Amino acid sequence: MSTQLTPEHFATLAQQAVEVPSWAYGNSGTRFKVFSTPGTPRDPFEKIADAAEVHRLTGLAPAVALHIPWDLVDDYAALRTHAENLGVSLGTVNSNTFQDEDYKFGALTHVDPAIRRKAIDHHLRCIDVMDATGSRDLKIWLADGSNYPGQVDMRGRQDRLQESLQEVYARLSGEQRLVLEYKFFEPAFYHTDVPDWGTSYAQVSALGERAMVCLDTGHHAPGTNIEFIVMQLLRLGKLGAFDFNSRFYADDDLIVGAADPFQLFRIIAEVVRGGGLNNPDVAFMLDQCHNIEEKIPGQIRSVLNVQEMTARALLLDRDALAAAEASGDVLGANAVFMDAFYTDVRPALAEWRESRGLPADPMAAYAASGYQQRINAERVGGAQASWGA
């Protein structure tokens, strides 16, 4: 068993990129309370500045995802230039059809053609944004669903969803893609129109090659074997994106790898098995909210957690595993798997970071940088950045 990271492993790790969400830098909370933190960005430009700080200290987060209309600006070309000047790019554009009165009974699935039109137009506008920002992916998550049996015709909604998505998909150009995110419940509690990977897969498969599934790690029922879904979607060539976060109970949006590091290891082990980290089809993204912890360190911790579990997954001795599996050596195979998981890669990663001109300990480097003190002083009167105040 080898527990040493090799130059080949480091070469793979050097290419790792985890997109960060603009909304992680804004104040957020639960339906009970949104807490604010000093230094919170007042606009999308400041969110991107904070995200750039995460990349500067980790080398891991070169792109920032936008959420529209949370990140509405007059001039997306200017936002793009701002990002590029800070060493990052603008990534996935997320559409938001869950905070408008008109969407109370659905958006792309709505029974009323006028509401559906409005929702489709919102997505077309998101693609205009992508044209200006150079983003590749449009990510669609729908809050559509119902609360009571009999409330809606579920079948009709699937048909309308497909029709609406066809129109959005037809507007994509060049390398642009559509990724459809699923979630088993919330805010709808009886049925959700895209509740699972199978529904997302059926919907995107009917669209075409540039439509893929997005897997948000927080969007499954307790006990779901998420790595199985990862394996299956990679096998089918339809895993387009990850929204990483972690959960104890529902869609908690906690720091990835915090609740269940072993689950993150198992997921990344399947990513490596299914085509590798640098599979250009898969966009690795965080989808998190930092309700009570500091946001920039929260994001630094998150991308480091992904890097750490990736390094451990790369250590998995695939030959020994295959041999144990083939010979029916149940405990031997499990031991090979656990050996990789239990290997502490932190010192090796710290050393490697330093060799690349990055801080050995990005958390400590952030604390010592003075950045937080500066934004605390500058951004007085910071507004609610995303979730409703």
Ligand code: LRH
């Ligand atoms: C929905 C979701 C989706 C949204 C984000 C803010 O729960 O995961 O990805 O865009 O939260």
Ligand code: MN
């Ligand atoms: Mn998500």
Ligand code: MN
């Ligand atoms: Mn979510």
